[in-house]
Amino acid sequence: MSEEFTNHLHLNSAEQSKLLCRLDQSPTGIKGAERRRHKRCEYRAGEIAMMVQHPGGGSGRFLVCTRNISVSGLSIIHGGYLHPGTECRLLLARADGSPMALSAVVMHCRHIGSHHHEIGLRFLEEINPYEILSEEQIEEAGGSLSGRDLPSLGGSVLLVDGSTTDRRLLAHHLKATGVAITATATPGAALDAVRKNDFGIILCDINLKEQESSRMIKQMRSFGVTCPIIVITADNDLKHLLDARSAGANEIIGKPYSPEALITVIAEWLEQTTIEDPIYSSLEDDPGMTEMIMDFIEQARRLTRKLERAAEAEDQCAVRELCLAIQGSAAGYGFGAATTAARDVLKTMDVCKSLDNALGQIRRLNAICARLTCTNSARPLRQNGSISKLV
Numbered sequence: 001m002s003e004e005f006t007n008h009l010h011l012n013s014a015e016q017s018k019l020l021c022r023l024d025q026s027p028t029g030i031k032g033a034e035r036r037r038h039k040r041c042e043y044r045a046g047e048i049a050m051m052v053q054h055p056g057g058g059s060g061r062f063l064v065c066t067r068n069i070s071v072s073g074l075s076i077i078h079g080g081y082l083h084p085g086t087e088c089r090l091l092l093a094r095a096d097g098s099p100m101a102l103s104a105v106v107m108h109c110r111h112i113g114s115h116h117h118e119i120g121l122r123f124l125e126e127i128n129p130y131e132i133l134s135e136e137q138i139e140e141a142g143g144s145l146s147g148r149d150l151p152s153l154g155g156s157v158l159l160v161d162g163s164t165t166d167r168r169l170l171a172h173h174l175k176a177t178g179v180a181i182t183a184t185a186t187p188g189a190a191l192d193a194v195r196k197n198d199f200g201i202i203l204c205d206i207n208l209k210e211q212e213s214s215r216m217i218k219q220m221r222s223f224g225v226t227c228p229i230i231v232i233t234a235d236n237d238l239k240h241l242l243d244a245r246s247a248g249a250n251e252i253i254g255k256p257y258s259p260e261a262l263i264t265v266i267a268e269w270l271e272q273t274t275i276e277d278p279i280y281s282s283l284e285d286d287p288g289m290t291e292m293i294m295d296f297i298e299q300a301r302r303l304t305r306k307l308e309r310a311a312e313a314e315d316q317c318a319v320r321e322l323c324l325a326i327q328g329s330a331a332g333y334g335f336g337a338a339t340t341a342a343r344d345v346l347k348t349m350d351v352c353k354s355l356d357n358a359l360g361q362i363r364r365l366n367a368i369c370a371r372l373t374c375t376n377s378a379r380p381l382r383q384n385g386s387i388s389k390l391v
Helices: 013-025 030-035 135-140 164-175 187-196 213-222 238-247 259-270 290-312 316-329 336-352 356-371
Strands: 048-053 059-069 073-078 087-093 099-113 116-123 156-160 180-184 201-204 229-233 251-254
Touching (some): 013 099, 048 073, 156 164, 187 213, 213 238, 259 336, 316 356
Parallel strands (some): 156 180
Antiparallel strands (some): 048 087, 099 116
């Protein structure tokens, strides 16, 4: 690594720790922290590989250390100056040790002493920091990096996942919502659980041991289980997804997932909570973005009104085209939740080849677009129509 990437910091681990502690104790940047939409969590990692594409041409390969991380960005310490707008790519490590490559752009760069600079990076697509952070770091951050309070759900949830790590992580995400959690690792244990208890919702991985997840879902339905069953999976195999749908799964969510988005889905299926909190753009603090964000919000609401009409008319081509338009632009204006929701509609349509099973996702996409907000809004935004006819 050292032969390919240059380390301009010239700091040992103790010196890096001292520098980061000094920055943490400094009052500089408090105002900016108060305006952030996503909470930042301490994230200390040394010798992170970063590839930079300089705006004026040329590229560079550097080793940097990190200071903190959020859903939308990362703070790093580098031994040189990088111009705002510089594109870069970083290689981080997930909590399980696997690599995660991320694309980002430099938002600001400030001198912090000697030849050292603190650089604020914005990810081109929002990430799930829980994949990177340890359980101890998540606990220190208060259990949530979303920047807003999680809904109080109540009820009981059955988790079915063969991975101990994934079960613990998912249980951690849900713990703050107040649900009672039962976790099982095998289809047999899950079937025993539904025989003995009533659950408000069931979350399961499609890739269980012995590939019995679809059979398990079908058996649950044969036992009289009527609660929503949500499959959470990294499997893109169309046959497996179709089998899960045919067996009785209500919804499929891909991994990696945003904890906030997952909890929103669960809340909507449980029908115990109405999510009405505004969704702010992660880019509205960027100079010159306010007017463009406001324009996009109006555009997104126009698109969802058309989406409602297209869904009512069962016009699959129009629904797909409108979802692609939202998916392709929302994240660019700092609304990653809308991009994810539009992608979920498209995934369901691809799996089921019909609109019937996508109506719940369409309703959620409409609801999300209705909540898009700009703090510095200077003109009223038109409200979106209801999509109640779809459900």
